[in-house]
Structures are given as C-alpha cells and as structure tokens.
Amino acid sequence: xxKDYKDNLPISAEGFMDEFMRLKRGSVSRRHFLxxxxxxxxxxxxxxxxxxxxxxxxxAEDLGxxxxxxxxxxxxxxxxxxxxxxxxxxxxxxxxxxxxEEMLAKLQxxxxxxxxxxxxxxxxxxxxKLGLIEELDLSKIPNFSQATENPRFTKEGQIDGKTYAVxxxxxxxxxxxxxxxxxxxxSSWKDFFEIAQTEADGRAMVHDYQLTTIGSALVSLGYxxxxxxxxxxxxxxxxxxxxxxxxxxxxSDYQPxxxxxxxxxxxxxxxxGAQLNRDMPELAYVLGTDGGEIWTDYYAIPKDAPNxxxxxxxxxxxxxxxxxxxEHIANGAPSTDSRVIALLPxxxxxxxxxxxxxxxxxxxxxxxxxxxxxxxxAELMARFKSA
Amino acid sequence: MRALVTFVYLFLYxxxxxxxxxxxxxxxxxxxxxxxxxxxxxxxxxxxFLMEALRNSLIIAVTSxxxxxxxxxxxxxxxxxxxxxxxxxxxxxxxxxxxxxxxxIGIATLVALVEVFGFINPVIAALWPxxxxxxxxxxxxxxxxAHGLFTMALVTMIVKARIASLGRDIVxxxxxxxxxxxTTFRQxxxxxxxxxxxxxxxxxxxxxxxxxxxxxxxxxxxxxLPIYVFASIRRGVTPEINAIATMVLVAxxxxxxxxxxxxxxxxxxx
Amino acid sequence: MPLPHATKRRLITAALVxxxxxxxxxFLVLPFIAIIVFAFGERAPExxxxxxxxxxxxxxxGARSAAFVNTLIxxxxxxxxxxxxxxxxxxxxxxxxxxxxxxxxxxxxxVPFWTSLLVRTxxxxxxxxxxxxxxxxxxxxxxxxxxxxxxGAVLLGIVYGYLPLMIMPIYVSLEKLDRRxxxxxADLGAKPISTFFGITLPLSLPGVMTGVALVxxxxxxEYLIPQLLGGGKVFFIGNALVDLFLQSRNWPFGSxxxxxxxxxVVIVLLVAMRIAWRVAGTRQVDLI
Numbered sequence: 001x002x003k004d005y006k007d008n009l010p011i012s013a014e015g016f017m018d019e020f021m022r023l024k025r026g027s028v029s030r031r032h033f034l035x036x037x038x039x040x041x042x043x044x045x046x047x048x049x050x051x052x053x054x055x056x057x058x059x060a061e062d063l064g065x066x067x068x069x070x071x072x073x074x075x076x077x078x079x080x081x082x083x084x085x086x087x088x089x090x091x092x093x094x095x096x097x098x099x100x101e102e103m104l105a106k107l108q109x110x111x112x113x114x115x116x117x118x119x120x121x122x123x124x125x126x127x128x129k130l131g132l133i134e135e136l137d138l139s140k141i142p143n144f145s146q147a148t149e150n151p152r153f154t155k156e157g158q159i160d161g162k163t164y165a166v167x168x169x170x171x172x173x174x175x176x177x178x179x180x181x182x183x184x185x186x187s188s189w190k191d192f193f194e195i196a197q198t199e200a201d202g203r204a205m206v207h208d209y210q211l212t213t214i215g216s217a218l219v220s221l222g223y224x225x226x227x228x229x230x231x232x233x234x235x236x237x238x239x240x241x242x243x244x245x246x247x248x249x250x251x252s253d254y255q256p257x258x259x260x261x262x263x264x265x266x267x268x269x270x271x272x273g274a275q276l277n278r279d280m281p282e283l284a285y286v287l288g289t290d291g292g293e294i295w296t297d298y299y300a301i302p303k304d305a306p307n308x309x310x311x312x313x314x315x316x317x318x319x320x321x322x323x324x325x326x327e328h329i330a331n332g333a334p335s336t337d338s339r340v341i342a343l344l345p346x347x348x349x350x351x352x353x354x355x356x357x358x359x360x361x362x363x364x365x366x367x368x369x370x371x372x373x374x375x376x377x378a379e380l381m382a383r384f385k386s387a
Numbered sequence: 388m389r390a391l392v393t394f395v396y397l398f399l400y401x402x403x404x405x406x407x408x409x410x411x412x413x414x415x416x417x418x419x420x421x422x423x424x425x426x427x428x429x430x431x432x433x434x435x436f437l438m439e440a441l442r443n444s445l446i447i448a449v450t451s452x453x454x455x456x457x458x459x460x461x462x463x464x465x466x467x468x469x470x471x472x473x474x475x476x477x478x479x480x481x482x483x484x485x486x487x488x489x490x491x492i493g494i495a496t497l498v499a500l501v502e503v504f505g506f507i508n509p510v511i512a513a514l515w516p517x518x519x520x521x522x523x524x525x526x527x528x529x530x531x532x533a534h535g536l537f538t539m540a541l542v543t544m545i546v547k548a549r550i551a552s553l554g555r556d557i558v559x560x561x562x563x564x565x566x567x568x569x570t571t572f573r574q575x576x577x578x579x580x581x582x583x584x585x586x587x588x589x590x591x592x593x594x595x596x597x598x599x600x601x602x603x604x605x606x607x608x609x610x611x612l613p614i615y616v617f618a619s620i621r622r623g624v625t626p627e628i629n630a631i632a633t634m635v636l637v638a639x640x641x642x643x644x645x646x647x648x649x650x651x652x653x654x655x656x657x
Numbered sequence: 658m659p660l661p662h663a664t665k666r667r668l669i670t671a672a673l674v675x676x677x678x679x680x681x682x683x684f685l686v687l688p689f690i691a692i693i694v695f696a697f698g699e700r701a702p703e704x705x706x707x708x709x710x711x712x713x714x715x716x717x718x719g720a721r722s723a724a725f726v727n728t729l730i731x732x733x734x735x736x737x738x739x740x741x742x743x744x745x746x747x748x749x750x751x752x753x754x755x756x757x758x759x760x761x762x763x764x765x766x767x768v769p770f771w772t773s774l775l776v777r778t779x780x781x782x783x784x785x786x787x788x789x790x791x792x793x794x795x796x797x798x799x800x801x802x803x804x805x806x807x808x809g810a811v812l813l814g815i816v817y818g819y820l821p822l823m824i825m826p827i828y829v830s831l832e833k834l835d836r837r838x839x840x841x842x843a844d845l846g847a848k849p850i851s852t853f854f855g856i857t858l859p860l861s862l863p864g865v866m867t868g869v870a871l872v873x874x875x876x877x878x879e880y881l882i883p884q885l886l887g888g889g890k891v892f893f894i895g896n897a898l899v900d901l902f903l904q905s906r907n908w909p910f911g912s913x914x915x916x917x918x919x920x921x922v923v924i925v926l927l928v929a930m931r932i933a934w935r936v937a938g939t940r941q942v943d944l945i
Contacts, residue, residue, distance in 0.1 A: 066435060068608075073621065093436045093610075096622040101904045108705055108906065109501065111524045113608025130703055202803055208889055208904075249806045249888030253621055260787040262805060306608065373703045378905035379720070385900060386724040386892040392749045395742060399769055399820065402780035406772065419788070458676040465673025468666070477674065480681045486922055487685075488878020490895040491915045494902060495688030498695055498706075498912065536684045539677055597773055600880050600895070604902070616775045620885070624779060632776040639771035643764070 067310035068093040070103055070117035072297070073253040074272055077330030084317050090310045098252030099209035100372060107132045107302060114302055115311030121156040121296045122211075122367035124165050133300045135162045140312040143319035145339065153296040153336040156366075165298035166319065169333035171270035172356065172364060173212050173293035176254075178264040180282040186265075189220035189288040193239060196265060197246045205266035206240075207252045210381035211367050212267055212293055213240070219291035226368035233376055240384045250385055258283060274332025274353045285353045287360050294364035296336060403636070410629035427626040428634070434627060440615035441631065444596055447527060447611060451534040452591035458535075459542025460584050463550060464576075466543075484540035493604030496533045500525060500605065525607025533601045538591030542584065549583035550576075695912035704906025714913035721914060724897040729921070731808070731893070732876035735815035736823075736869050742816060743823035743868065748857070750824075751831035752839075763828065766821050774818055778885050781817065785810050785886065806888030814882040819875065823868040830864025831857070863933075870929040877922050894918050 073096050081092040095114065097103050100123045106112045108130070119127060127133045138144065144166050146154075157165040175192050182199050186192060196204035206213045215225040217236040227233065244250075248263045257263035258276055268276070273285030299318065301311045317323055321339040328335055328344060334354050335341050341349065349355055371377055413422035431437055462481075466474050504523045512520040553576070561571040599613035606614060612631070619628050660668070696714050701707040718725075750762055769777065782805065783789050791802040804810055834857065842852040880895035889896075894914065901911035 074623075091435050094622060095618060098621075099904065101906065104704070105903045105906045108703075109497070109525075110504075111526070111607035126703060210905075244890065247888075247890060248803075249890060251889050256623070257786075262787040262803070375700055375907070378704070378907065382897070382900050382905045382907070383720050385889060386721050386897040388745060388749055388753065391745050395746050395820070396765065398817065399766070402777045402784065402817070403769060403772055405780045405783065406776055458680065461673045462677035465670050465677075468670040469674070477678075477681075480685060484681065484685055486874055486926060487919055488875075488895065488922065490878045490880055490898050491692075491919055492688075494898060494911060494915050495692045496684060497902070498908065499688035499691035502691060532680075532684050536680060539680060543677065593770060597770070599775060600878075600899075603899075613773060613775050616773060616779075620775075620779055620782075628776060628779075632772055636768075636772045640768070643771075 061309045061313075063088055063090050063310045063313050064307050065089060066091045066093065067115040067307040067314065068095060068113050069314065070095045070097055070106070070112065070114045072097065072118060072269075074255055074275060075118070075331055075333075077327050079330075080318070080323060080327055083323075084314055087317070088310075088313055090307075090313065092314065096253070098207065099211070101210060101378065104132075104372065110304065112302060112304070113306060115305040115307040116299055116301055116314055118168055118297050119165065119300055120211075120367065121153075121298065122369050123372050124156050124298060124300065125159060125369045126372050127300065128159050128164050132303055133164050134303045135164055136166065136301065137312070138163060141166065141316045141319055143316050143321075145337070148338045150336045150338070156296070157298050165300040166315070167336040168297045168299055168318070169271075169328070169331075170294070170296040170336050171333045172287055172361070173216070173267065173269055173295065174273060174285055174287040176258060176266050176268035176273050176276050176283050176285050178258065178261065178282055179284050181261070181264040186286055187288075188290040189216045189292065190290060192265070192267075192288070193217065193220050193243055196243055200265040201246045203248050203262075203264040204243075204246065205249050205251060205254045205257060205263045206243075206247060207254075207267045208250050208385070209252050210377050211371055213250075213384070214377055214380060215293060215367070215371075216267060216288070219288060222290070225291055225293060225365045226371055228370055228374045228376055230376060233380055237380050237384060240380075241387050244384065244387060269333075270354060271331045271333035274351065277353055278332070287356060287364070289363060291363045291365065294361060294366055296366075297333075406629050407633050407636075409626050410633045412626045412629075415625050427630040430625075431627040431630040431634070436610070437615060437627060437631060440610045440612045443527070443609055444612040447530050447534065447602075448592045448595040450527075451531045451538055451595045452588050454531070454535050455538035455542045455591045456584055456588040459539040459587060460546050460580070462539070463543045463546035464572075466547065467550060481540040481543050484536050485544070489537070489598065489600045490604075492533055492536065493601040496529065496601070497525075497604045500529055525605055526609050529605040529607065530602050530609065530611070533605050534591075534595040534598060537601075538587075538594055541590055541594070542587035545583050545587045545590075546580055549580050553579055692912040692915050695909050696916050698909040698912075700907045700909055704908075706908040709909075714910045715917075717910060718913065718917060721894070721897050724892045724894050725917075725921070727891070728877055728879075728893045728895075731812065731815070731891075732873050732879075735812060735819065735876050736872040738812060738816045739819050739823040739872050740865065740869055743820055743827055744865070747824050747827035747831055747861075747864075750828050751834070752836075752857075766824050766828075769821060775881065775885075778814055778818065778882060781810075781814055782885055785813075805886065806890060808887070808891050810886040811883050811891045814886040815876060815879070818882060819872045822875070823872055826867040826871070827861055827864040830861045830867075834860050866929070866933040870926065870933070873925060873929070874922055877918065877925065894921075 067090055069092055071094060075096075076094065081094065085091050097106075100120050103117060103119060104123065104126070107117075107127070119133075124133070146163075149167060153170040154167045157163055157167060175186070175189075177186055181203070182195060184191070184195055184199055186195055192204075206216075214233070214236055217239050218227050218232060219225050221232070221235055221239060223229075223232045223236070227236075249257065251257075254263060254266040254268065255272055255276060258266055259280065268285060270285070273283075276283040277285055299315050301308060301315070305311050318327065321337065321343055324335065324337065324340045325343045328340060329348060332348075332351075332354055335344070409420065410427060411423050411425060412420050412427070413424035414420070462477070466477050469477070508520075508522050511522070515521070557575055558571060561575050562568070566574070597613060598611075599617060602611045602614055603617070610618075612635075616624075616628055616632075619625070695706055697710050697712070699707045699709040699711060699713070746766075750759060750766075754762055785791075785805040790804060794800075794802045838856055838860075839852055842856055843849075847855065876893075878895050879893050880899055883891045883893045883896055884899075898911055898914055898918070901907045901914065
C-alpha cells in the first residue's frame with residue numbers, strides 16, 4: 001500500500017510530540033508511531049542488507065511495475081510493501097477478504113487479478129483439486145527453508161510430495177473481550193454466546209465466515225468444530241439465529257469497531273487479538289476451553305496470476321527471516337519458521353496471546369477440507385445472515 | 388417551513404462537509420481529526436492504484452455514456468419509424484433495462500459472459516495459429532456493456548420524450564423544399580433534440596461513474612473508483628479517499644458551472 | 658440500380674435501431690435466459706453451477722423469506738420516509754422560494770450526486786459510530802448509545818441516498834402548477850390548508866407517484882446501504898444475492914432469487930401504475 005510510503009520520512013518536532021501523545025493515549029499503534037516518526041526508517045534501511053543477497057534473483061526477470069495480493073484484514077505491516085517497492089520497483093495492491101469462501105468464489109469466477117494470495121490450511125487441497133493454484137517453483141523462493149518449518153503447522157502445503165503453498169504463519173481463533181465494559185469472566189464459546197445475548201447485548205460480533213462462526217457455535221454446543229452432520233448443524237443454526245438479534249455485526253473486520261468501543265466482544269484471530277491488546281490493554285484475548293480453531297495461513301500463487309514473476313519475488317521477500325520478523329512484530333501472528341522465532345525479541349515470544357501454552361492449544365482443531373465445500377454449511381451461513 | 392428546509396439541506400451536506408474536512412486531516416485516520424494538512428492530496432495523486440481506478444472509471448463512464456448517447460438517440464429516432472407492435476417490444480425491453488435492479492443485471496451479465504467465454508475461448512484457442520491465443524475475459528468491455536444497457540435505455544427514454552413533443556410540420560416543410568432527409572435531420576431535428584441528448588449523456592456518465600454493484604460483478608480484475616473505495620472501507624479508509632472524492636466533487640462543480648456559462652452565452656447570442 | 662423506396666426506408670430504420678437491438682439482445686435478453694436456465698440447475702460440489710433440471714431452487718425460496726420480507730417492508734417505508742422529508746422541500750422550492758434563489762437551491766439538491774454515494778455513506782458510518790453522534794451524547798451524560806448497524810441506521814442511509822430522487826419529480830410537478838389557481842382559491846376565501854388539500858396536493862400527485870415508484874423500485878435491489886450501515890445483519894435481497902454468488906457460491910439458487918426479484922419488481926411496478934391510474938384519474942402518469 002503506497003499510502004504508507006511517506007510514513008518513513010522524518011517529521012517535525014511538533015509532529016513527533018503530537019504522535020507521541022497519540023501513542024500514549026493508545027489511539028495509534030506502536031508500529032504507526034515508529035513509521036511516522038521515522039524511527040522505523042533505521043530498521044527499514046538495515047533490513048535491506050539481507051535482502052540485498054537475493055536481489056540478483058529479481059534482476060534476472062522483468063517484474064513489471066505492479067501486482068496485487070489477496071489477504072486478510074490487518075495482516076501485514078504496510079511498510080513491508082513499501083520496502084518491497086523500494087527494492088524492486090513493484091507496487092503492491094492489497095485486497096482484503098473476510099473468508100476463504102470469498103477468495104475461492106473470486107478465483108472460481110476467473111480473472112481475480114492476484115499474483116499472490118493467502119489461503120488457510122484446509123482450503124489448499126480444494127484449490128489444488130480445482131486447478132486454481134500451481135505447484136510452486138521452489139528455486140524462485142530461495143529464502144524459504146522447509147527444514148526450519150515446524151511440520152505440525154506446515155504439512156497441508158504439500159500434496160503428493162509437491163509444494164503448492166508455503167506457510168505464512170499459524171494462529172488461533174478465540175475471542176477478544178473489552179474487560180472494562182464486560183465484567184463477567186469469559187472462558188469458553190458457551191460463555192461467548194451467552195454473554196453475547198446478555199451483558200454484551202448489541203455489542204458482540206461474529207465473523208462473516210462459515211468456518212469459525214458455525215464452528216464456534218458447534219463447539220459451544222459440545223459438538224465437533226468441523227461437523228457437517230445435519231442434526232448438529234441444525235442445532236448450531238438454531239443457536240446462531242437466536243443470538244443474531246443481539247449481535248452488533250456480522251463482519252470479519254472487527255478491529256475498527258472494537259477500537260471505537262462500538263463493539264465489546266468479538267470472535268477474533270490471534271494477530272488481531274495481539275494488535276488490539278497491544279494498543280488497548282483492556283481488550284483481552286481468550287481461547288475457548290471447550291474448543292475452537294487452530295490454523296495456518298499459507299502463501300500460494302493462482303494459476304492465472306497476471307504477474308507471476310512479481311508474485312514469486314514478493315513471496316521470496318516475505319520468506320526472508322529479516323522481513324518475516326518485522327511482519328511478525330507488526331501483525332502479531334506466530335511464526336512456523338524456527339529461523340524467525342530465533343530473531344524475535346523476548347517480549348514477543350513470551351506473549352501468551354501470540355504463543356499460548358500448549359495446554360490452551362490442546363482443545364483446538366484444524367479446519368477440515370470438507371467444510372469449505374459442504375453445501376450444508378455454506379447455506380446455513382447464508383441463511384443465518386439473511387434471517 | 389424554512390427551518391425544516393434548512394434542516395434538510397444540513398442533513399444533505401453534513402456528510403459531504405465531513406468528507407471534505409477529513410481530506411485535510413493530518414493523521415492517517417478518516418475518523419479522528421488531528422490537524423490540518425494537504426498531504427493526502429499529494430498522496431492520492433501519487434497512488435498508482437487509486438489513479439488507475441480513477442482512470443478506469445473515467446474511461447468506462449465516457450465510453451459507455453458516449454455509446455449510449457449515439458445508439459440511444461439512433462434507437463429513439465428509429466423507433467418512430469417502426470410499426471406499433473415492434474415498437475411496443477422495444478418499449479418493453481428498454482423499460483426492463485431500466486427497472487431490473489443493478490444487482491440482477493450484474494449477476495445475469497456475469498453468468499452469461501462466463502458461459503459464453505467458456506464456450507468461445509477453447510474455439511479461439513483451437514483456431515489460433517500462434518502459441519498464445521487471445522482470451523476473452525471480464526474487464527473494460529463487460530463493464531461498458533453492462534453500464535451501456537441501462538444508460539442506453541435512459542438516453543432513449545429522454546430523447547423519445549423530446550421527439551414526441553416536436554412539431555412534424557417543420558420536418559414536412561423541409562422535405563417539401565427538397566431538402567434531403569439527412570439535411571433535414573441535421574438542420575431541423577438535431578438542433579432541437581441536442582439538449583436532451585446532452586442531458587442523457589450527462590445522466591449516463593454520472594450513473595456509470597458512481598455505479599458499484601454492476602461493476603462489482605463484471606469487473607474481473609479491473610478496479611473502478613467505487614470498487615477501490617469499497618475495498619478501502621475493508622482495509623481501513625485513509626484521507627486519500629476523501630481527497631479524491633473532494634477533487635471529483637470540485638471538478639464536477641466546475642464542469643457544471645462551465646456548462647451553465649456556455650449555455651447562457653449561447654442563448655444570449657442566438 | 659437504385660433500391661426501391663420502401664426497401665431503402667426499411668434499411669435505414671434497421672440501421673438506426675440495429676445497434677441498440679444487438680445490445681438489448683446480448684446484454685439483456687441473453688443474460689436473462691442464462692439466469693433462468695441456471696435457476697433450474699444444481700450447485701456443483703465445489704460451488705458454482707452444474708447443469709440439471711430441477712425445481713429445487715425455487716422450492717427453497719422460503720429460506721430467504723426473511724430477506725424478501727425485510728426488503729418488501731423497508732423499501733416502501735424508505736420511500737415513504739423520503740416522501741415525508743422531500744415534499745416540504747419540493748413545495749418550498751417550487752412555491753415559496755424566490756425565483757433568483759430557486760435555481761441555486763435546486764442545484765444544491767442535485768450536487769450530492771456528484772460525490773460518490775459510497776464515500777457519503779462511509780461518512781455516515783463515522784457519524785453514527787461511537788466516535789460520531791453517540792460521542793456527543795456522552796457530553797450530556799448519556800452513555801453507550803448505539804446507532805450504527807440498526808434498521809434505523811439503514812433507513813436513515815436510504816432517506817439520505819434517495820432524497821434528491823424524490824425531491825426532483827415532486828418539484829417538477831409543483832412547478833408546473835399554475836399559481837393563479839392558488840391565488841384564485843385564496844381570493845375566493847379558501848383557507849391555506851384547504852387550498853393545499855384541494856388544489857396543490859392533487860395536482861402534485863403525479864410527481865409524488867413518480868418519486869415513490871422510482872425510489873421503491875431502486876430500493877428493492879439495494880445492496881450498499883444495508884451492507885455498510887446494517888453491519889451485515891439487516892439483509893435486503895440484494896445482499897442475499899451477493900452473498901450467494903460471492904460467498905456460498907450457489908449460482909443456481911442465486912439465479913432463482915434474481916429471477917424472483919425481477920418478478921417482484923414487475924408486480925410492484927404494476928401495482929404502482931394501477932394506484933397511479935386511480936389517484937390521477939385519466940391523466941397519464943409516467944412512472945419512468
């Protein structure tokens with residue numbers, strides 16, 4: 001996003017104080033502060049050195065002047081794309097989606113225009129089956145290292161021994177709760193749906209995304225997160241429709257509403273939970289003790305990508321541990337790559353939102369491929385929204 | 388009464404004032420005013436994606452409005468010459484093009500084009516002598532076509548209404564004086580219907596430039612200004628959007644002013 | 658050899674209506690046939706369309722009854738709300754405002770069309786959100802007011818977006834009104850109120866009908882305003898359609914709903930024309 005381009009320019013003293021006061025009030029993120037005041041510039045310049053090693057690889061191919069990436073809300077450090085533009089001359093357009101279904105629909109209709117996108121683990125087999133993604137040419141991603149990836153999170157990128165997607169980061173789906181507005185202590189999805197109808201009446205948000213919204217409703221009822229059994233889905237629908245009049249919104253981009261305190265409780269992904277908590281400590285991130293989702297997001301290249309060369313170049317740039325560390329610090333999603341984890345400051349690795357204890361992860365499940373295409377779940381979600 | 392009317396104008400203009408105000412915001416949020424700055428105008432103008440979206444929207448709006456003005460006017464004149472039954476069919480189709488909701492037009496065009504392309508592209512590929520056969524895809528063409536449908540119907544309606552109010556005797560007089568039909572059209576009919584054609588063109592342009600829902604379905608990988616704005620709402624609006632909206636507003640006000648001025652000139656010189 | 662006159666005349670006619678006919682056929686008739694065919698098909702296993710012949714999609718329409726009901730209630734209410742706000746403004750512009758100021762005031766009604774509706778609606782998202790009007794409430798001690806993402810917010814957005822479309826036709830019909838009629842009525846001792854109900858209102862009915870029909874029909878296909886100001890909760894048929902094509906990828910069901918929506922629009926239009934016919938007597942009323 002080129003809009004952050006000038007953020008790296010140093011600003012006046014007044015501007016600095018102004019930004020500093022805003023930071024203290026919590027209305028801007030630390031990342032924004034570093035960016036605007038130019039403190040980020042030093043980091044940006046330094047980080048270009050490791051990248052310089054792989055620059056010859058870019059130079060060999062014509063990368064064009066622009067490309068487009070499809071990703072999720074609040075998922076990248078805008079400075080990353082600016083630095084990439086500075087290094088390669090390629091401007092990156094960021095398209096934001098709220099569900100894998102939406103990305104799939106766009107790809108299926110053809111001409112998505114993306115040269116890189118961010119699908120979640122359970123969707124990759126379907127994208128492969130439908131011929132929407134291509135096998136990655138690993139020689140074009142020298143910065144990627146399979147050996148340092150945690151196999152627990154990264155096995156779904158490979159199909160029949162071929163690599164179709166490489167991991168971006170992993171994470172969890174829990175909920176974020178504004179503890180200054182809601183006094184009850186929530187610890188499970190059962191609590192979530194109860195409080196959404198009582199203490200957080202009119203203030204709770206669920207994702208516009210079948211996997212997590214239906215999955216969490218199923219979990220709160222004691223069923224499997226990935227269930228496609230008709231009777232269990234019927235129970236989940238009953239619950240969701242009962243809760244709906246009490247909701248603030250059905251939207252996967254909940255950060256603005258949580259920050260403005262229009263909403264007090266929301267389904268939430270690790271990275272958003274970490275960003276919200278970092279800027280507003282009263283926004284706690286909770287993992288359901290009764291279950292929920294654990295996931296890995298990947299990078300993949302669509303078969304009809306208009307600028308594959310730039311797609312690979314950006315992918316390689318993002319796989320550079322130095323760049324991945326900065327992305328990690330900005331967006332707060334845990335890394336699958338031990339090289340990246342080794343470079344992280346202790347305050348990040350000890351953050352329990354980002355790297356929860358193993359015990360908290362035990363009840364969580366990975367999404368199952370069948371949920372992506374199951375007509376019952378798709379129709380349930382659509383009925384819930386239009387009810 | 389006066390108070391009420393004032394209130395309605397306030398209601399209409401408060402959001403617009405807010406849009407303009409935030410375009411001068413120093414901060415990057417479109418929701419918290421942190422100081423005065425014109426930096427977002429510069430940023431908007433140097434944002435390649437925003438400028439491309441603006442350019443796409445202008446190209447699409449001008450092309451579809453021009454096509455609509457030409458073909459719509461031709462149709463309005465041609466329909467006069469048709470038999471009552473054929474004319475009724477055209478009337479019905481044009482009315483349908485206007486009342487069918489944009490969302491349905493978008494969906495139906497998408498469905499039809501995806502099918503047609505799926506059929507034609509392999510044929511082209513089979514017949515193409517070279518390695519890389521051209522591939523039909525959604526883009527400029529499909530947006531212009533789908534916008535053109537509605538705007539052509541609009542122009543036809545407006546021009547037809549004007550033609551209906553024209554006196555026929557002057558046309559007859561002209562041909563009695565041995566003017567060719569073309570001369571009659573150019574010298575007698577055209578000057579009288581030109582204001583309605585221009586009005587139709589302007590309405591068509593405005594519609595196409597501001598349309599979101601039809602383009603949302605048939606744009607393929609092309610981004611129009613409304614699609615860019617919609618996407619920005621999801622990734623967080625910056626005052627760049629306010630800056631571009633303000634510039635568009637000012638540009639259109641200037642154009643309206645110039646048009647008014649030119650029309651006044653013409654009426655006084657005539 | 659010169660062509661016979663009749664043939665030549667026919668050729669010219671064909672050339673004139675030709676381009677528009679091709680357009681209407683390729684981009685209206687053909688797409689319509691396509692969605693009708695799709696509406697009888699099945700959802701493919703991974704989403705999209707799969708050829709079949711089944712009435713399943715139409716049988717399932719009840720699953721979107723809430724969206725249909727919502728639209729069929731909020732569209733006329735929205736149009737009525739627009740009318741209530743628009744009428745006094747149109748009346749003021751046509752009857753009360755001085756001729757010099759009239760031009761400016763009328764232009765001011767049209768100008769909002771030149772700023773993107775999306776951007777203006779976004780401004781409402783801000784105004785109705787916690788940092789906007791509810792924040793002002795906090796100054797007077799009223800905490801936790803919620804305005805955004807409610808049916809009320811959607812209604813407000815509708816009135817805001819469609820008001821100019823309602824004002825203009827009413828203004829035009831009131832402006833045509835012969836003022837001498839009003840003066841005569843007053844001279845004959847009629848009270849202003851009976852002049853209004855006896856003369857002004859009946860004569861402005863064609864404009865009112867045009868405005869109401871126009872706004873209602875446009876609202877039946879609305880997507881953006883409920884999406885942005887309703888928080889994905891206040892669903893119109895337009896939203897249900899977008900959802901079916903861009904999320905759940907059920908093209909056949911989406912097509913069936915699109916076909917049904919068109920049928921609903923046509924019915925509403927016919928009913929409106931009927932009412933217009935009755936209120937306006939034998940006068941011709943142009944709805945479009």
